[in-house]
Amino acid sequence: MQRDEKMKLMLVIGARPQIIKSTPIIHEALKKSEIELQIIHTGQHYDFEMSKIFFGELNLPNPLVNLGVGSGTHAIQTGKMMIGLEKTILKLKPDLALVPGDTNSTLAGALAAVKLRVPVTHVEAGTRSYDIQMPEEINRRLTDHCSSLLFAPTINCAKNLSREGIPNQRIKLSGDTMYDALLQHTSIATKSDILKKLGLESDQYAALTLHRPENVDTPATLKNIMRAMAMLKELLIVFSVHPRTKQRLATVKLMKQAEAEDHIRLIDPIGYHDMLQLTRHAKMVFTDSGGLQKEAFWLRTPCITLRDKTEWTETTELGANVLVGSNPQKIVEAAREIMKIRNIKSKLKMLKNPFGDGQASQKIVAEILKRR
DSSP, rough: OOOOOOEEEEEEEHHHHHHHHHHHHHHHHHTTEEEEEEEEEEOOOOOOOOOHHHHHTTTOOSSSOOOOOOOHHHHHHHHHHHHHHHHHHHHOSEEEEEEEEESSSHHHHHHHHHHHOOOOEETTTTOOOOOOOOOHHHHHHHHHOOOSSSESSSHHHHHHHHHOOOOOGEEEEEHHHHHHHHHHHHHHTTOOOOHHHHHHOOTEEEOOEEEEEHHHHHHHHHHHHHHHHHHTTTSEEEEOOOOOHHHHHHHHHHHHHHOOOOOEEEEEOHHHHHHHHHHHTTTEEEEHHHHHHHHHTTTTTEEEESSSOOHHHHHTTTTEEOOOOOOHHHHHHHHHHHHSSSTTTHHHTTTTOSSSSSSSSHHHHHHHHHHH
């Protein structure tokens, strides 16, 4: 590439968490006249309207291409993405492919690009739960080993990459772009009227999200989690119900039971700013989301993670996050323990943030430009 030519940077995204973590990078790249940004949406999220809402809310340009892959098994979804991405790469001829996170879109983007000899950059590299049963763990490991430039959000993630034999010159400690996004959108989020709309008072409720296949696709597991929520009658639980989860709840005849509980309030999925506000003012958060674990940490809200392992071990090591899996007794005990602790949010504010200084996107774009 000639120095006076623009670098063609192809960003591959497909799920809402990827949109959020890519937002600061997109805005930073758009400032650079040396970069021609090519945003490709795989259409992995089966409700693309939800993704479109995020694009508007985060003030992002429309994708150059939407592959419209939709849902399906891992093999079908990833295969369709790779076929579509191969055609797109051959047509648009990017100089570099950037893939964030650990979804099927991440892996499909990395594989399609590297097989066409387009260098791959992975944002959020080195995260490890060491649970090979998680599809995301497979995606992130394979993507890391396909990539020639890896941006680690924490020191621990960088060490994971080194231990796996990835040369240190490929690894860059950047910080977490989701933290960038949160800082950049905090002032807007504080203007959200979601609490007023829902008739909630700060610190008087818990927020619940649930979407991972290992939790919602196994009836016994889903029943255990909902049983724990039903047991916590002393706690108002605001449950933002993902469409996939709503289907599963109906299938196992739990939807009506949940709706019948006075202390459980089911709401439709909400936007990024509303979710930040709901998390900030919650007494605690129940979730199986990797992103929400971190957002709860940054907003100093105690987190109970409905998984046995997490890739964000920094939050558990610091005591801001507890892993309980789907065991009803553990879930209830963890919640009641949090309710006993006075001024817990003030104590969480004292914790050091291991996720960078909020300048990850600037570091990433600057490093990418060195490859020009």
